[in-house]
Amino acid sequence: MLHSVQVDRDRVKALMHSEQARFAEHHPRSFELYQRAQNSLLAGVPMHWMTRWPGGFPLFVAEAKGATFRDVDGNEYIDFCLGDTGAMTGHSPEAAVPAIIQQLGRGITTMLPSENAFWVAEELQRRFGLKYWQFALSATDANRFSLRLARAITKRPQVLVFHGCYHGTVDEAYAWLVDGKPGSRPGNIGPQIDPTLTSKVVEWNDLEALEEALEPGDVAAVLAEPVMTNVGIVQPQPGYHEALRALTRKYGTLLILDETHTLSAGPGGYTRAHRLEPDILTVGKPLASGIPAAAYGFTEELGRRAHAVIQPPYADTGGIGGTLAANALSLAAMRATLEHVLTEEAYAHMIGLAERLEEGVQGVIAQYQLPWHVTRVGCRVEYLFRPNPAKNGSEALAGQDPDLDPFIHLFMMNRGILLTPFHNMALMSPATTVAHINRHTEVFEEAVRAMFAYRVSHH
Structure with a gap:
């Protein structure tokens, strides 16, 4: 059993530095395009909030289809961001x-x-x-x-x-x-x-x-x-x-x-x-x-x-x-x-997958006795690095973690998973699969083990 669940902030920052280096190594073309874009796009992006992705520069997308997309460097991703709900249908759904x-x-x-x-x-x-x-x-x-x-x-x-x-x-x-x-x-x-x-x-x-x-x-x-x-x-x-x-x-x-x-x-x-x-x-x-x-x-x-x-x-x-x-x-x-596309049958599929993702994340949280929680609205799931659900906006804002939030995003992105920006929200589409959910749970546990590696030997 873990003797403590306190986050070692220095360790997380060191891991973050390593993840940023990994991100830069695997996305040279995105970085090249980002540099070129400085000459014509404000801050090098078509909308200024795109500067907030945690890798130091944004991915440039080559193609998106269903629940996945591919960047200009050829890396493939499971997309749980889905355009921050704009592509909850899946990208370019065949039925539409x-x-x-x-x-x-x-x-x-x-x-x-x-x-x-x-x-x-x-x-x-x-x-x-x-x-x-x-x-x-x-x-x-x-x-x-x-x-x-x-x-x-x-x-x-x-x-x-x-x-x-x-x-x-x-x-x-x-x-x-x-x-x-x-x-x-x-x-x-x-x-x-x-x-x-x-x-x-x-x-x-x-x-x-x-x-x-x-x-x-x-x-x-x-x-x-x-x-x-x-x-x-x-x-x-x-x-x-x-x-x-x-x-x-x-x-x-x-x-x-x-x-x-x-x-x-x-x-x-x-x-x-x-x-x-x-x-x-x-x-x-x-x-x-x-x-x-x-x-x-x-x-x-x-x-x-x-x-x-x-x-x-x-x-x-x-x-x-x-x-x-x-x-x-x-x-x-x-x-x-x-x-x-957004039919009763599609929602039954999407909500079922969201329940599976919620259960998977909750299982990891329980296994490692972490003071975190997971919550869900239909096919939208979020995990937060605080023990109890927030009752209002002030509690939610106070519970945001400036170290863990960007770290989990970048760790996931470096392993082919995209979460909704700025907080740890995962959205299902009709094209999302059980394999996508299982992969997310696997990588989530991998991130936890990396963060708490200095204690895992006591488990």
Whole structure:
């Protein structure tokens, strides 16, 4: 039995140095392209957050298919990142690609509806239980448009969000708690205004703080993920969603649920799986097999009220919509994805694999008596280097490990496994296999043995 489970930080840092050297040795072409890109791409990457991969420079991808991809150096990877949910369908799913290619030949965007538009809306209606739907190109836009409508309908100025939340680049969601008080999220680049002028922020699972914030009657909408995911998976406590819905109704506040990440919970997301009743629901990323697309839906009553505020002559200039939103290609991709890829059968397969990965990781944690834990939302699994699940954003942020998080990512990457960036999240796709899961568990234990090698002889 291990006599101690304390992490030797010096050992982890030495291992990290060795892993970085290994990464550089096996990715010369990626490094060459990264250097060349410095001349044309800001920081050498097409999106600045790509600088945060732990190898010192990002992989350059040559081809992705199903649940795997290959980099420009010829290295193959099992992909548990899957475009941070954008490719939860698997890369270029065979069931969706023919319809997408067909639509490319029939026209990409026309500013006019197609039959696919109402097919997708009817399917989303069936899955989520909301009557009316509109489309956007990202969940960020869907959230922005929903917040505009919420303010217009309620005639209230404020939005309530949760500390540590994720809703894309929505300005109102950049309000965090700083030293226990609302403030601008650290790193918030060039905010248009102080986000505390538009937003109230409370801790997830804190019903007392929630009611105190709603009681003045100035909050148009609560914007929430059904389960927090951006600071690690933070589950709602038993009864929390029922109380959240009751309090928003009590104070005349609309409830917007962002299912972009929690679509991992099932075909109708966490909302359908747990019978939630939002006024508005937003979802993006995986809806169209990786092609930019998002949707936002309303209850029948709210849809009527929304229609009343989007009227000529301002229907096109009121701040809602976009020229490429609801384009023919996105809608064809959404239809193919919903009809043939993100099916009930696919979810049964994906969730089963996620349970297997969860059990494998938990088995290693138990075997080595580590003060870590693993948690899951449908086909999304995460392990965290802290003994107990976080109850809110503050606890989740405090539990992040600046040594172990990058180490496990790089250790995995050097052995052909890609996790979701910035925290240890693994996502299943319809193309993921039992062999992929078993390989992850094998490498996870290998990483543990490397970290605790100085004690393993006592086991």
